[in-house]
Amino acid sequence: MKKRTIVGMSLLLMSFHSMAKSGYYRDPDLHDNQVVFTAEGDLWLHDMKSAATRRLTTNLAQEQQAVFSTDGTQIAFTASYEGATEVYVIPTAGGLARRVTFENSYVYLQQWTRDGKLLYSTNTRVGPTGNWSLKQVDPVTLNTEEVPVADAIEGAIDEASDTLYFTQFGLQVSRDNARYYRGGAQGELWRYKLGSQTEALLLTDAHDASAREPMVAGDKLYFVSNQNGNDNLWVMSASGKNAKALTDFQDFPIKRASLDNGRIIFQHGADLKIYDIAKRRTRTLDIALSGDFPQLRDNWLTKPTKYLTSVDFNADNKQVILTARGRLAIASTDGKRLVEIDTPAASRSRKAILSHDGKWVYAINDASGEMEIWQFAADGSSERKQLTSGASISRWQLVLSPDGNKLAFDDFNGDLWILDINTGDTEKLYSGQTEMSPYADIVFSADSQLLAITTSKLGDERQR
Structure with missing residues (x-):
């Protein structure tokens, strides 16, 4: 009888384990051991220590571009809950999401600054199609201010030096998925001292490729470039010198990279991977989703x-x-x-x-x-x-x-x-x-x- 009980419990545990499935993971962000990402149209949280993964949102609308606050207690993301895609904020522990932008246009979430503001880009400016600008919003007061740089679709603020690194142009403006592009629309990286009257400095004038997604750490600027024929991680000095590739993926492009304490997390194909800057090593996160997976059921059309x-x-x-x-x-x-x-x-x-x-x-x-x-x-x-x-x-x-x-x-x-x-x-x-x-x-x-x-x-x- 005891043997039957053990066998029965083992089969039950095996059946429970089989309920967890791998998914298609996108838009990751990293804070200490916590990873937030999009899968099945919702936000999920993954603990790298315990390997536990839980669903954070369940709204029918798709949540994307999640970003942790600097203390990790809140998550900002974009969703079209009320029509246009806007920025929302939700506690990491779960709760009601609160809307913090009212652009009524495309919005790309970039960064949560140490003073509690959210940096994002939008194309609501009056002017030609694709005219993007960077803005900051206080999620508490909802006060919004525009960053005085033109045609900036991405940005990262180095708060130690009060410097903005930003992307002008790039195929993300037109949402083109070309793997290897050279031409007038290729992305450029710039540096601008916030609050100054000095003109922004072009950093990639000698980098013959489309660059995007700037990430700054100390005197290094990390970014994504397609110079070797595919979007990979690169690094250069904060002054734009000595650019070199950190990864050499030839199958899938790197997407939605973000930096946290010497680690860069990014989407590669259907997986999430972390590049350790000090160890110069990339590893794939082992993530499994649990749920009833209604999309896998046979449906009568x-x-x-x-x-x-x-x-x-x-x-x-x-x-x-x-x-x-x-x-x-x-x-x-x-x-x-x-x-x-x-x-x-x-x-x-x-x-x-x-x-x-x-x-x-x-x-x-x-x-x-x-x-x-x-x-x-x-x-x-x-x-x-x-x-x-x-x-x-x-x-x-x-x-x-x-x-x-x-x-x-x-x-x-x-x-x-x-x-x-x-x-x-x-x-x-x-x-x-x-x-x-x-x-x-x-x-x-x-x-x-x-x-x-x-x-x-x-x-x-x-x-x-």
Whole structure:
């Protein structure tokens, strides 16, 4: 009887343990041994000593950009509880969140200063689109003052020297996710002595990359840069000299980095990692979420068609290939079952089309890490083939020639290509379409030898 009890308790403990699951963690901040982050749209607290993790918020709106107060007793964050995204403050122990900004626009939370004020950026200033400014708000009195620097979207105040380090421009202004960018919109780091009449000093004039997320500690300025082709941690002197990389991730970019007592916490892929400055070592936090996970339950969809992203009929209109949430399936009018297309695991497909004989499905798929063109068996079997390689930018759409031997496709560069399905050869046919816009029409001639297109060029938006 005693053995049965022990076995039963062991199984019960195993079942409880299995309720904890890993998640997708974002927007971390660190204070001593406490980590706050966003997962499942809510704020969570993780204790690095005990490994305990608890949910802090449960509102239906998404909470992001959490920042600890300097004493760790409060957490500021952004949420759209009442319409626009604003800054709210909640006790670390839990309680009612209180709104402290009223910008009615985009808000990026930056820092909680030692005198109890919150530094944030917003684009509510009158002027051109993307005109950002830094502000400070007292969360008690709600008094707000603007920091006198132009086009600043990020900032960090070194209170020992009363100096502001800030970011001008950067792809975060347009919310672009480009991995490697050079051009007029790349982020620049500046230094400004608060309260002075001296002009701000550019720190990254010799740093040929987009820099962002300044973090200051003593005479060192830590930041995120894409100089090595991906967003990684970097450090330079507070005067902008001797910049060098601290990490060399090539898979996922570093996001939302913040500094606490010689440690930098950041998001990398779905994980949270901490870089120890003194030890020059990075470790991944072992975090598990507990809860009932209602999003993992099977749900009956009463309106499944709202998830469709594209449809394509075969020549006799008796079959249709459906693309929904990155998955592919073929439906028929003859009463046959729905055929799910066997695409690579953990990949997403888009813009699928059927071959004229109904034997093949052609789609743009990201299994290789880039948006390449694939051929899949239409009967649901595992036969499949990647037809293109070496993509450096996303593709828009696929058009099959009447003879079934060629695929025309366009890309985000505004280029038009032709792919020979049998040989795998690709050829660029035309350039000049406005970037980031698909060709309005791509039509083959009946003999598959000619293409007619409708296009618009940059600076001349009239379609021709």
